[in-house]
Amino acid sequence: MLSYRHAFHAGNHADVLKHAVVVQLLEHLTQKDKAFWYIDTHAGAGLYALDHAYAQKKAEFETGISRIWQAAADGQTLPPFLDEFLDQVRAQNPDGNLRHYPGSPWLAWQMLRDQDRLRLFELHSTEIQVLRDNFRGAGRKVMLYDGDGFNGIKAILPPPPRRALVLIDPSYEDKQDYARTVQALEDSLERFATGVYAIWYPQVQRRESTQLPAQLMRLPLKSWLHVTLTVKHPVEGGLGLHGSGMFIVNPPWRLKATIEEAMPLLVDLLGQDAGAGYTLESLDN
Secondary structure (H helix, E strand, C coil), X not given: CCCCCHHHCCCCHHHHHHHHHHHXXXXXXXXXXXXXXXXXXXXXXXXXXXXXXXXXXXXXXXXXXXXXXXXXXXXXXXXXXXXXXXXXXXXXXXXXXXXXXXXXXXXXXXXXXXXXXXXXXXXXXXXXXXXXXXXXXXXXXXXXXXXXXXXXXXXXXCCCCCCEEEEECCCCCCCHHHHHHHHHHHHHHHHCCCXXXXXXXXXXXXXXXXXXXXXXXXXXXXXXXXXXXXXCCCCCCCCCCCEEEEXXXXXXXXXXXXXXXXXXHHHHHHCCCCCCEXXXXXXXX
């Protein structure tokens, strides 16, 4: 797990889905004046250079954010779910050339207000240093934790303002991350039942991956939203990423319609073969 560097995958199709959802959740939370916390269990480096050797090695962004960027450049009208996310990416590329990609912590940093706070966990020794460099001078608004986010969030929930978005997005290179994700959500809800939780997971040919959504749905949740984006058929006999999912607990009531409007276009833009598609389901009590 500690060998994982997200810079190799920055801006890929899974990032597009995850970060478009995160932007919508942040938009919702900033509509009220009351402060909230953004908490990220696996923050990564926060901000990525797409012209760096890491990102260029696999160039996964070319089949992810680059396609959204180009569609807008070509004059295609994007639904709010994609356009509002793309606005945040544009903020890091003011010259109109796509060179920088904001991860979840940086999106939150751009969108949070003076009264809001960021709490970021990262276990990888190199990534936490890059994260520190990126947030140097941010002041008390941002606190970085060099450690395991699964365990770390126990000490900071519930947050003082009793409002928060908690993103749980490990790499899942260690298959134990699937069970730990379920446990982390269950423990967090006992401490802070009214928080908004967003769980990202990969679609790979692994039993733990296919079982994770059902395990999350079996928790005692009042409301949830589950969206998946599949971009291609699974590679026969392989563990390559063919899609991803986002499971949101206590979602804003308008989020489903916002996502539903955009998913057919997202499939068209990011789909790689006839296996591309999406699912969207929810529970509202």
